Amino acid sequence: MPNQQVDLALAFLQAQPRAAAKILEKQSVEQLADFLSNVPHTYGANVVGQFLPQYTARLCELLAPNVAAGLLSEMNVSLVAAIMRHCSEELSAQLLGLLPEKTRLACWLLLTYSEDAVGAWMIANVSTLPDDCNVGEAQSRVKSEQGTVDFGTILVVDRERHLQGLMHLPALMRASRSTPVVAVMQRSSDTLSARTALPTAANHPLWADRDSIPVANRNQQLVGLLRHVDLRRGLEQISSHIEAPDDADPIAGIYATYGKSLLALFDTVSDLASTETGKRN
Known part of the structure; x- marks a missing residue:
């Protein structure tokens, strides 16, 4: 070939x-x-x-x-x-x-976690920062971090791993190095329980203005993050419904080319x- x-x-x-x-x-x-x-x-x-x-x-x-x-x-x-x-x-x-x-x-x-629970579909290896560090320390942590999933927002937690807020990466990189992280982050403690059933999680009001929601265990400690795309994937997986193909095949043209x-x-x-x-x- x-x-x-x-x-x-x-x-x-x-x-x-x-x-x-x-x-x-x-x-x-x-x-x-x-x-x-x-x-x-x-x-x-x-x-x-x-x-x-x-x-x-x-x-x-x-x-x-x-x-x-x-x-x-x-x-x-x-x-x-x-x-x-x-x-x-x-x-x-x-x-x-x-x-x-x-x-x-x-x-x-x-x-x-059971297959139909939020915890089974969350991203566990997300970037986190302690709430008692400054921007310079946070920048160094982010630059040296390996193996975590980058979704543009870093989760800020206290030393007990309770969510304190969200740090958007561009804001972190623009801030003065001596500024406390808590002064730059967006305060938020909203989470989904890892044990919540996916159909219930799908109706959470936070999805109206977010494409991901932090996930906590029964002690309210951060354990991950659920993206809406993974929520949809999970719902499709646990559903027995299989959609019938559309009359018009959207990849017909692609197939002809490649x-x-x-x-x-x-x-x-x-x-x-x-x-x-x-x-x-």
Whole structure:
């Protein structure tokens, strides 16, 4: 397959993961597993993240554990936890052991909540700041922080981990270094309980002007953040309703442009995998 077509297909995987997923789902799960084993994780994870967790779990059963873990490590932790719920206990334990430590711990926390609870879909590894630091100290913390999800707002907590306010990153970077963080933050103690059922959480009035809400445990200690996009994903997951496809296929034009290159890449990779398997046998 010409390099130009390979580049085009990989670019399609990265730029249009939802459309690519729809195309690749038409292949057998075994063929798709072979394909993903030979595609860089950063490209494959974009597409795998569009599959239903049950389907991704089936893929993980067929992939080499290091390949499956490589794909999962590129995904949102809440989605990883949702996938783990559909894997065998043995595979889940194996994959968790291969994930980066922060991802593993955050995923384990999410798995302690029932699937229909806010805690199962929150982001656990969010940026936080103590309320007794100044702006200069906060800036240093933010710059050196690794493994947390950046959503533009940092949560400010007291030493007991109770939410005190929200710090918007641009405001933090503009403020004088000697200014106390509490003087710059937006005061707020509003949280969702991690045990709240998703349908109940969906009706919370805070969604009217926010796209994410902090999450607290039964002791009102901060444990994460629920994004509205993850709330919707969770509601779709726990619902048995499957929407019928629209009469007009919105990706028809995309398929006409990129689909053939993607399938050609799929066939090429699958053929190479089959050839290598034959050589080993």
